[in-house]
Each structure stands twice: as structure tokens, then as C-alpha cells.
Amino acid sequence: MATHKAIATMGIKQPLDIITVSTISPERDEVRVRVEWTASTPLDLHQNDGGLLVKHPQVLGDGTAGTVVEIGPEVKILKIGDKVFGFTWRKQEEKAHQDYCTAPEWLFAVLPERYTLQQAVTLPNNFVTVFHAISTDWGVDLPWPKLEGYVPEEKDKAVLIWGGATSVGQYAIQILKYYGYTNIVTTASKGHHEALKKFGARWTLEYRSSNIVQDILDTTGTDIRYVLDCVGSLEGSMKPVSKVAGKGCTVAILLPVVVRDSSEDNDPLYGMDTQGCCDWEQGVEVKGVRTHFYLEPDIMHTMLKEGIVEPNKQKVIEGKTMLERAQKAMDALRRKEASGERLVWRVSDNLEDK
Numbered sequence: 012m013a014t015h016k017a018i019a020t021m022g023i024k025q026p027l028d029i030i031t032v033s034t035i036s037p038e039r040d041e042v043r044v045r046v047e048w049t050a051s052t053p054l055d056l057h058q059n060d061g062g063l064l065v066k067h068p069q070v071l072g073d074g075t076a077g078t079v080v081e082i083g084p085e086v087k088i089l090k091i092g093d094k095v096f097g098f099t100w101r102k103q104e105e106k107a108h109q110d111y112c113t114a115p116e117w118l119f120a121v122l123p124e125r126y127t128l129q130q131a132v133t134l135p136n137n138f139v140t141v142f143h144a145i146s147t148d149w150g151v152d153l154p155w156p157k158l159e160g161y162v163p164e165e166k167d168k169a170v171l172i173w174g175g176a177t178s179v180g181q182y183a184i185q186i187l188k189y190y191g192y193t194n195i196v197t198t199a200s201k202g203h204h205e206a207l208k209k210f211g212a213r214w215t216l217e218y219r220s221s222n223i224v225q226d227i228l229d230t231t232g233t234d235i236r237y238v239l240d241c242v243g244s245l246e247g248s249m250k251p252v253s254k255v256a257g258k259g260c261t262v263a264i265l266l267p268v269v270v271r272d273s274s275e276d277n278d279p280l281y282g283m284d285t286q287g288c289c290d291w292e293q294g295v296e297v298k299g300v301r302t303h304f305y306l307e308p309d310i311m312h313t314m315l316k317e318g319i320v321e322p323n324k325q326k327v328i329e330g331k332t333m334l335e336r337a338q339k340a341m342d343a344l345r346r347k348e349a350s351g352e353r354l355v356w357r358v359s360d361n362l363e364d365k
Contacts, residue, residue, distance in 0.1 A: 060345065196227065253289035262295060268288060
């Protein structure tokens with residue numbers, strides 16, 4: 012059987028390494044994609060440094076962008092040579108941090124013209140996260156396709172996006188604007204405020220302000236209907252959010268709860284309980300957002316093609332080898348070197364199909 016290289020965790024906070032894995036030929040509706048670009052995520056750090064929900068060695072990556080090189084007999088849409096991007100995560104052969112991934116075609120969207128794979132790979136995981144947080148955890152309808160003249164019933168209700176400059180936050184603001192929400196409040200450092208207002212935020216607040224709770228209350232009163240916490244930090248976001256979320260508010264928090272961040276000097280500490288770790292007012296509904304779900308790829312393709320959403324800005328991680336690039340990206344995550352941009356890197360060292 013043919014084999015190829017993959018990036019894997021070796022143990023808690025250990026350096027990444029290359030392992031050899033089988034190259035899986037597609038069956039039924041599957042395609043094999045030569046992985047050319049990926050975007051590293053906090054989940055990669057959580058898995059490597061904290062062992063979150065993994066057993067080492069673990070092949071990493073869930074954001075894939077590349078070229079279809081082989082198709083299964085039941086594939087209906089994609090063809091060999093198509094440039095695609097997708098959210099692939101369920102099994103080792105689907106993971107992104109390897110030369111090839113094999114997954115069902117419905118996990119991929121075709122790359123629209125005028126965009127590069129490098130740009131498109133900033134969408135899949137966090138774009139999906141936004142749709143599921145809003146539709147599943149908030150319980151808000153996001154009809155697709157959106158009919159002309161559609162106006163949501165709660166369009167003027169205050170919506171708080173904590174961490175608007177994060178990848179999830181940027182897509183949340185753009186998608187909410189597209190669906191007609193007019194009273195979007197977000198927190199971010201001042202350098203990102205102008206861009207977030209262009210995306211659709213009505214109010215932008217400095218999250219590092221010592222008076223951030225009062226700033227939010229002065230802006231919204233106590234009438235916040237929905238909150239999306241894109242950070243999930245116990246001290247940095249959840250506790251402030253718990254002080255502004257009143258009765259009738261629905262709060263969705265990206266998991267895991269980060270009790271202590273990973274750093275070069277400290278090991279991380281995570282939790283999964285969003286309810287018990289804060290003093291929530293009675294009548295506040297709190298949900299933990301689990302990001303690994305499926306989304307119809309036509310939505311992602313169309314929203315990108317029509318300019319409804321913009322790709323995140325990219326910080327390209329350079330290196331001579333796949334392993335060097337992967338390790339530099341992991342180190343950059345740990346050091347929090349990216350703000351308002353995604354850490355993206357070229358995956359395969361061999362861009363010729365075997």
C-alpha cells in the first residue's frame with residue numbers, strides 16, 4: 012500500500028514529528044485531496060499541549076485546501092484537478108496536516124475564482140462553528156438560501172460577540188450582518204475596530220478596558236439577547252460576560268473552557284463545564300459550543316464567491332519542511348503571535364501527485 016507523511020503529536024507539550032501513514036484510495040463518494048494549505052487552530056494547541064480528547068500520536072488539522080487527485084465511483088460533483096477547501100476532522104485519513112487526505116466530497120467546497128487556497132483555508136472550521144453556534148446553540152434560524160426581503164424578528168436586539176477579531180468573531184459579525192442583525196456589539200483591541208465596523212459591528216469596545224463590563228452595559232443596557240464568546244477564557248471572557256448577561260439572554264461559549272492558557276512556562280488547564288464555573292444570573296441560558304459539525308459546502312462556497320464574507324487575513328508560516336512549518340505554527344499559537352489573522356502554512360513538501 013502507498014504511504015505518505017503526516018504531522019502528529021508525540022506527547023503532552025512534546026515537539027511534533029513526522030509519521031508515515033497509509034494513503035487511502037477513495038471509495039463510494041470519497042475523494043483524495045493533495046493537501047496544499049492548512050490553518051493552525053487553538054484546538055491543535057489544546058491537543059498537543061493539553062492532550063485534549065486525543066491519544067498520542069495524533070495526526071492534527073481540520074482545515075484542508077488542495078487539489079483533488081482521485082475520486083470514488085459515486086462522486087457526483089467534484090472531479091480530478093478541482094481546487095477545493097473543506098472541514099475534515101473525523102478520522103485520521105481526513106486530517107489536514109498530511110500530504111493527502113481522503114474524505115467524502117460533501118465535506119469540500121469548490122474554490123471560487125479570484126481566491127487562492129491560502130485565503131480559502133481560513134474559512135472552513137470557524138465558518139462552520141459560527142453557523143452551528145447561531146443556529147444550534149442560540150436557536151436562531153439562518154435560512155438558506157436567504158429569500159429576498161428576509162428580516163429576522165430580533166434584528167434590533169443587542170448581540171454581543173466577545174472576541175470580534177478572532178476568526179470565529181469575524182465570520183460571526185459578517186454572517187449576522189448578512190441576515191439583517193443591526194445591533195452587533197463586539198470586543199476587540201482598538202487596532203481592529205475599524206475593520207470590524209466594516210464587517211457589520213455597530214459598537215466596538217476595547218476588551219482590555221478595566222471598565223469593560225460597565226462599557227458594555229452603557230452601550231446595551233441590560234438588553235443583550237445573545238452572546239457568542241469566541242475566546243472561552245474563564246477569567247478573560249466568561250466572567251465578564253456573566254456580569255452583563257441578564258435574564259432571557261442566551262450565551263454560547265466556545266469549548267473548552269480555558270482555565271489556564273498554555274505558555275512556554277505553564278501547562279494548560281481546561282474544563283468543559285460552562286454553567287458551574289461562573290455565577291450566572293437566573294434565567295440565562297448557557298451553552299458550550301462544539302465545533303465539529305457538518306455544513307452544506309454550497310453555503311461556504313457561495314458566501315465567499317459573492318463577497319458576503321471575506322477570508323481572514325493570513326500570517327504565513329515559512330519553513331523548509333512540513334515539520335518545520337507545523338512546529339513554527341504550534342509555537343506561534345502558544346506565544347499568541349497572531350492577532351486578527353490566521354496562521355496558515357503550506358503543507359506538503361511534494362506537490363507532485365504520486
